[in-house]
């Protein structure tokens with residue numbers, strides 16, 4: 001048993017802090033367990049490592065970005081699994097928050113939940 005009963009708090013990944021929302025987890029039919037917390041921390045640690053890979057990639061290395069983007073999709077799915085959400089790419093929000101990406105952030109935030117994506121064709125990460 002935990003000594004506190006907060007609905008929301010932050011978990012440290014050692015590379016950043018991530019919000020942990022107990023109410024959201026329970027709404028999705030999930031249980032708040034130490035294993036679940038560790039799973040979510042581990043996924044975010046992988047996400048931070050991936051962000052470093054984006055940062056270290058040369059802007060002209062298109063094939064490398066294709067590979068990194070596929071890894072990001074898998075991380076977003078793992079997070080949806082861990083939080084008890086259905087796997088739905090329309091709710092992915094980390095793909096446009098990577099180094100070198102020039103796609104519009106606010107527009108893509110507004111599009112969350114829809115199939116629409118605002119891709120800047122000159123974006124080194126997602127463009128042509």
Ligand SMILES: [Zn+2]
Pocket residue numbers: 096100101102103120123124125126127
């Ligand atoms: Zn982009």
